[in-house]
Amino acid sequence: MPPTSKSVEGIARTAMLATTIxxxxxxxxxxxxxxxxxxxxxxxxxxxxxxCESPVFPKKDCGSPEKAALEKTVAITPVTVEMEEDxxxxxxxxxxxxxxxxxxxxxxxxLDILAxxxxxxxxxxxxxxxxxxxxxxYDNRVHALLYFIAPxxxxxxxxxIEFMRRLGARANIIPVVAKSDSMNPAELAAFKKRVMExxxxxxxxxxxxxxxxxxxxxxxxxxxxxxxxxLPFSVVGSEDEVVLxxxxxxxxxxxxxxxxxxxxxxxxxxxxxxxxxxxxxxxxKEITHDFLYEQYRTEKLSKEGEDDEEDEVEQDDxxxxxxxxxxxxxx
Amino acid sequence: xxxxxxxxxxxxxxxxxxxxxxxRKGANFTIMVLGESGLGKTTYVNxxxxxxxxxxxxxxxxxxxxxxxxxxxDVVRAEIEEKGFNxxxxxxxxxxxxxxxxxxxCWxxxxxxxxxxxxxxxxxxxxxxxxxxxxxxxxxxxxxxxxTGHTLKPLDIEVMKQLGSRVNLxxxxxxxxxxxxxxxxxxxxxxxxxxxxxxxxxxxxxxQSDDEENxxxxxxxxxxxxxxVISSESDVTSPTTGEKVRGRQYLWGVxxxxxxxxCDFKKLRNLLIRTxxxxxxxxxxxxxxxxxxxxxxxxxxxxxxxxxxxxxxGLESKMKEEEEALRKRFTEQVRMEENRxxxxxxxxxxxxxxxxxxxxxxxxxxxxxxxxxxxxxVSRRK
Numbered sequence: 001m002p003p004t005s006k007s008v009e010g011i012a013r014t015a016m017l018a019t020t021i022x023x024x025x026x027x028x029x030x031x032x033x034x035x036x037x038x039x040x041x042x043x044x045x046x047x048x049x050x051x052c053e054s055p056v057f058p059k060k061d062c063g064s065p066e067k068a069a070l071e072k073t074v075a076i077t078p079v080t081v082e083m084e085e086d087x088x089x090x091x092x093x094x095x096x097x098x099x100x101x102x103x104x105x106x107x108x109x110x111l112d113i114l115a116x117x118x119x120x121x122x123x124x125x126x127x128x129x130x131x132x133x134x135x136x137x138y139d140n141r142v143h144a145l146l147y148f149i150a151p152x153x154x155x156x157x158x159x160x161i162e163f164m165r166r167l168g169a170r171a172n173i174i175p176v177v178a179k180s181d182s183m184n185p186a187e188l189a190a191f192k193k194r195v196m197e198x199x200x201x202x203x204x205x206x207x208x209x210x211x212x213x214x215x216x217x218x219x220x221x222x223x224x225x226x227x228x229x230x231l232p233f234s235v236v237g238s239e240d241e242v243v244l245x246x247x248x249x250x251x252x253x254x255x256x257x258x259x260x261x262x263x264x265x266x267x268x269x270x271x272x273x274x275x276x277x278x279x280x281x282x283x284x285k286e287i288t289h290d291f292l293y294e295q296y297r298t299e300k301l302s303k304e305g306e307d308d309e310e311d312e313v314e315q316d317d318x319x320x321x322x323x324x325x326x327x328x329x330x331x
Numbered sequence: 332x333x334x335x336x337x338x339x340x341x342x343x344x345x346x347x348x349x350x351x352x353x354x355r356k357g358a359n360f361t362i363m364v365l366g367e368s369g370l371g372k373t374t375y376v377n378x379x380x381x382x383x384x385x386x387x388x389x390x391x392x393x394x395x396x397x398x399x400x401x402x403x404x405d406v407v408r409a410e411i412e413e414k415g416f417n418x419x420x421x422x423x424x425x426x427x428x429x430x431x432x433x434x435x436x437c438w439x440x441x442x443x444x445x446x447x448x449x450x451x452x453x454x455x456x457x458x459x460x461x462x463x464x465x466x467x468x469x470x471x472x473x474x475x476x477x478x479t480g481h482t483l484k485p486l487d488i489e490v491m492k493q494l495g496s497r498v499n500l501x502x503x504x505x506x507x508x509x510x511x512x513x514x515x516x517x518x519x520x521x522x523x524x525x526x527x528x529x530x531x532x533x534x535x536x537x538x539q540s541d542d543e544e545n546x547x548x549x550x551x552x553x554x555x556x557x558x559x560v561i562s563s564e565s566d567v568t569s570p571t572t573g574e575k576v577r578g579r580q581y582l583w584g585v586x587x588x589x590x591x592x593x594c595d596f597k598k599l600r601n602l603l604i605r606t607x608x609x610x611x612x613x614x615x616x617x618x619x620x621x622x623x624x625x626x627x628x629x630x631x632x633x634x635x636x637x638x639x640x641x642x643x644x645g646l647e648s649k650m651k652e653e654e655e656a657l658r659k660r661f662t663e664q665v666r667m668e669e670n671r672x673x674x675x676x677x678x679x680x681x682x683x684x685x686x687x688x689x690x691x692x693x694x695x696x697x698x699x700x701x702x703x704x705x706x707x708x709v710s711r712r713k
Contacts, residue, residue: 041479065521065528069488104486105433150477151509152369155393158400158431182478182509184581201394252511255592257584266582 029089031139032281033078035171036094037113037163038148039101042178046237047148048094050250050261051273052081055239057096072099074112078140085277092277095142101159110166117142117170121296141293143284144207144276145171148178149232153191156198168205170292172284174276175199175206180234180267181252181259188234195232206231207284227275233268236261357417360608361467363498364422365441365490366475367429370505374562375473376422378577378588379600380411383564402427402440406467421467429486438490445469445497449623470615471534471603472498475505476557480514482521488529495532498619499611501602502526502533507559507594508579508586515559522557536610545606552602558595563588 036044045057056079078095095116100109120141127137145167149160164173175195180188199206208231209224216224238261242251250261262270276284364372377383405424410417423444428437448468472494476487483491494500502522504510510518526533535553567580569587577588588596603611 039479040484041477041481065482065525068482068525069485069529071485102484104489105435107433150369152367154369157368162432179509181581182506184579198393254508254511254584254586255590256586257581259581259583 029091030281031091031093032277032285033093033095033140033143034276035097035113035117035142035145036148037097037100037145038176038178039150039159040098042148042150043235043237044096044148044178046239047146047178047235048096049239050237050269051276052083052092052094054081056081056094071103071105074099074109076112076116083277090277093140106159110163113163114167114170117167118296121170121293122300124293125297125300141288142171143281143288145173147173147175149175149195151177151179151182151191153183153187155191155194156202161198161202161204164199164204164206165202170296172207172287172292173205174272175232176272177232177234179236181236192232192234207287209280210287223279227271227280230268230271233272235269235272236267237269354416357419358608358612359419359421359466360612361421361423361469361471362603363425363441363469363472364475365425365428365472365494366503366505367477368426370475370477371560371562372424372473372475372505374564375475375503375505375560376424377564378562378596379603380409380420382409382411400427400431400433402437404440404444423467423469429490434486437486438493441490442493442497445494446623449620450627452620453624453627468615468620469498470611472500474500474502476502476522478504478506478509478518480510480518482518483525488525488531491526491531491533492529497623499534499614500532501599502557503599504557504559506561508561510559519557519559534611534614536607536614548601549606552598552606555595555598558599560596560599561586561588561594562596 036048038044048057049055074097076095076097078093080091080093083090083092097113100106100113103109124137124139124141127133147160147164149156164175167173177188177191177195183191198204209228211221211224213221236252236259238250238252238259240251240253241248242253242258243249244251244258244260252259252261260266264270362376364376366372403426405426407422407424409420409422411420412418425441428441431437448466452466452468474487474491474494476483491500491502504515504518504522507515525531533556536549561579563577563579565577565580566575567578567585568574569576569578569585576585576590578590579586579588587593591597
């Protein structure tokens with residue numbers, strides 16, 4: 001596309017603006033929240049530890065064998081990690097969901113997680129409606145949801161389909177193939193293809209790197225297309241390091257070979273990390289705020305408008321403001 | 332009295348005769364594979380018997396099945412022949428098991444199937460004419476465990492408990508090429524702990540044998556339980572030795588199926604086919620079938636009578652029931668009739684009273700009239 005509309009001056013001004021924003025971000029730091037969902041044993045905690053390069057979640061303590069037969073509820077655990085990425089300070093909140101999909105009957109699991117996500121939206125909604133708003137209010141909304149798919153080699157299971165369907169409207173779902181070192185390249189490609197077919201067939205809303213043909217430049221479009229073609233991302237996690245050719249690498253050591261976590265031929269971990277924490281972090285946040293949150297807000301307020309009278313809505317708001325004020329010092 | 336003769340009688344030849352008979356007859360072996368989909372059950376069966384016994388799931392047809400929430404029982408039969416010895420092999424698969432959001436009672440079709448086979452055999456045994464029949468009693472059930480690396484799931488525990496008492500159960504760690512050796516050892520320990528804590532009856536055959544070597548081999552087989560398994564139907568070139576081996580080719584190496592350092596496939600195959608196949612068949616017929624028979628017949632209230640008495644007793648009880656019913660009906664009807672009569676009687680009494688009253692009033696009127704008449708006549712006479 002010939003840059004007729006952009007003059008040289010225009011380009012220079014845009015570049016200056018970009019650097020100013022970047023400098024501001026470096027000073028302020030960014031906040032980002034990721035939720036990790038999947039059945040137990042798919043390597044979620046290991047993935048998080050690999051992502052943050054530090055043991056955020058300890059090795060799973062399985063407890064006594066008697067407890068193995070007990071049905072558990074989903075225990076939503078947010079943990080915040082301070083990291084530095086590309087020189088920018090990042091305050092990453094990781095929300096783990098142990099217990100998801102582990103029981104014989106898992107029908108209640110969706111509601112627990114949905115309730116958590118909607119609660120964060122409710123907090124923001126309440127904060128926005130206040131007369132005096134706190135500029136430093138911590139945005140706890142879930143910006144990205146990594147859904148771990150078991151590497152069966154077939155296609156999606158009912159649990160995957162039902163969960164992603166219900167939560168796709170509230171969070172940016174990024175499907176991930178867990179423990180992808182159980183499949184060789186041909187099997188992995190076929191599996192990815194079938195998963196994407198299922199997602200299209202059941203009309204499951206996921207974050208598929210949207211771009212605007214008009215607004216974005218070719219580079220962005222190409223990058224997004226590339227990432228879209230990699231969906232779902234195959235990941236391998238490891239906290240163990242091995243020295244290979246003089247370099248320390250994170251690997252999984254098998255009797256028949258070594259799987260390197262950061263090698264993009266072995267798995268998509270490094271691309272996923274870069275996408276999540278650098279290139280698409282802002283996009284994910286924007287979509288959460290401009291689209292998903294707005295949708296939730298519209299639905300919630302129109303529902304309240306139907307149930308109550310106008311006066312009662314105002315009364316509710318006043319009451320909520322009274323409630324929030326005493327909570328403020330604790331935050 | 333047995334004579335210590337210089338020439339033997341030939342009794343020692345009996346095992347050979349038996350051997351000839353058995354090898355001519357062939358064997359009947361039924362194996363069931365159980366576990367969530369995608370754990371490599373079909374591949375395992377195909378690898379075990381080195382032939383494509385089962386087709387893979389057709390991915391094009393999956394949309395009808397993904398949300399269907401049913402558990403099916405698939406039976407595949409094959410005849411396998413090696414060095415003149417025939418085996419009529421039956422493989423039972425259970426697609427849909429444990430695949431859904433709500434897996435409550437997903438083991439019920441499986442348990443019912445197992446019991447049904449025993450039941451069929453039992454009723455067949457008691458017929459007057461017993462000819463060759465399909466015996467689908469399951470000799471061994473391989474339960475595939477997901478390689479999570481943590482411990483058994485509640486579903487695994489529940490299902491294994493139900494199955495362990497009905498069939499020879501062997502737990503298997505599927506897709507073991509996902510676990511590093513350290514993780515695998517820890518996982519096996521945890522599974523063994525779970526199994527012993529919850530008293531799950533897994534298959535444990537006689538380890539002691541006549542010669543030392545067998546005993547040692549059996550012991551090594553059983554210490555490896557639950558067996559880690561890697562399956563593959565293709566042959567690939569091993570990078571270390573350069574030969575063709577059964578294995579899975581990755582970018583980072585080749586995971587070999589028959590390499591004992593990589594997985595327990597060989598041990599399990601030896602157990603299933605080479606060394607303990609006969610024990611699996613025998614223990615199913617003797618141990619599990621007898622248990623089933625005892626439970627079933629004990630429940631019917633029978634101790635050790637012959638069929639005629641049992642039939643008579645059955646008829647007697649039926650007669651008693653019918654008698655009771657008749658009697659009840661009879662009393663009911665009698666009561667109804669009595670009621671009716673009573674009501675009728677009461678109505679009659681009421682009618683009579685009313686008529687009497689009417690009569691009374693009439694009498695009274697007549698009397699008053701008479702008095703009036705008397706008065707009138709008296710007054711007239713005056």
